[in-house]
Amino acid sequence: MVKILISGCNGHMGRVVADICKARSDAEVVGGFDILGQGDGSFPVWSNPVQCAVEADAVIDFSSPAALENLLAFGKEKHVPLVLATTGYSEEQLAAIDAASKEVPIFRSANMSLGVNVLMELVKRCASLLGEDYDVEIVERHHNRKVDAPSGTALMLYEAAAQGLPYQPNPVYDRHAVRQRRDPHDIGISAVRGGNIVGDHEVIFAGRDEVVELKHSAMSREVFASGAVKAACYLAGVNEPGLYNMNDLVSAVV
Numbered sequence: 001m002v003k004i005l006i007s008g009c010n011g012h013m014g015r016v017v018a019d020i021c022k023a024r025s026d027a028e029v030v031g032g033f034d035i036l037g038q039g040d041g042s043f044p045v046w047s048n049p050v051q052c053a054v055e056a057d058a059v060i061d062f063s064s065p066a067a068l069e070n071l072l073a074f075g076k077e078k079h080v081p082l083v084l085a086t087t088g089y090s091e092e093q094l095a096a097i098d099a100a101s102k103e104v105p106i107f108r109s110a111n112m113s114l115g116v117n118v119l120m121e122l123v124k125r126c127a128s129l130l131g132e133d134y135d136v137e138i139v140e141r142h143h144n145r146k147v148d149a150p151s152g153t154a155l156m157l158y159e160a161a162a163q164g165l166p167y168q169p170n171p172v173y174d175r176h177a178v179r180q181r182r183d184p185h186d187i188g189i190s191a192v193r194g195g196n197i198v199g200d201h202e203v204i205f206a207g208r209d210e211v212v213e214l215k216h217s218a219m220s221r222e223v224f225a226s227g228a229v230k231a232a233c234y235l236a237g238v239n240e241p242g243l244y245n246m247n248d249l250v251s252a253v254v
């Protein structure tokens, strides 16, 4: 049985992670962290990981970049692997994650769904096949509560396209400020926010007289929560410190 702590346990994703663990026989939630304090009473909740009074095999974090410092300190001190699913980290925070992964196993992915990770591969392949002759644009849509834009997944899709293209593209987030034609090496990244859209990502390859579109839609939060629990079970069995991602998980389970 893998003992799991949920960081951000009172949030939308944290609650779905708890439900997924209840339905599994190999994972159990032993506690949670949340600045809001107490949850529904089904497990103990601490506002700061430093107060945590239980043993655990892994932490799953769906909270906020503001929680990172305490989480990394907790993971390193207690030698508990961390699954970081939160998005919107700064460059400094990404460097801190990298440094901490030399001491403790850390799994980080801005998107925990298997489908999106297959989409990445398709985007890379499409970019290498269509090359210079097609304009690449990325459009993402999320619910009206999301604070970071563009989404971490849109940035991952940009990186996937960049790996396949024969040139280094320029990401363009805002065409409002400059009045000029699109540069052929631009990749426009547009963010739509509204309602309760769980998460849509679309990569458009627009050529002369034809358009290729690759799209992923998440229908519920379960797809991400379930991927994060699988990642925690995988990480709990990894003894080596390091930075792990969905490719490691997919290779381990396929």
Ligand SMILES: NC(=O)c1ccc[n+]([C@@H]2O[C@H](COP(=O)([O-])OP(=O)(O)OC[C@H]3O[C@@H](n4cnc5c(N)ncnc54)[C@H](O)[C@@H]3O)[C@@H](O)[C@H]2O)c1
Residues within 6 Å of the ligand: 007, 008, 009, 010, 011, 012, 013, 014, 033, 034, 035, 036, 047, 061, 062, 063, 064, 065, 066, 067, 068, 084, 085, 086, 087, 088, 109, 110, 111, 112, 113, 224
């Ligand atoms: N990687 C993925 O597949 C994936 C999927 C969905 C959401 N996310 C990300 O997960 C994060 C949470 O999403 P959500 O929709 O559940 O948000 P939410 O606002 O519903 O929940 C966040 C929870 O974290 C808590 N929190 C905030 N700051 C904290 C801190 N400093 N310390 C401890 N707890 C803190 C809040 O009180 C809240 O309960 C976001 O960054 C989102 O982009 C990632």
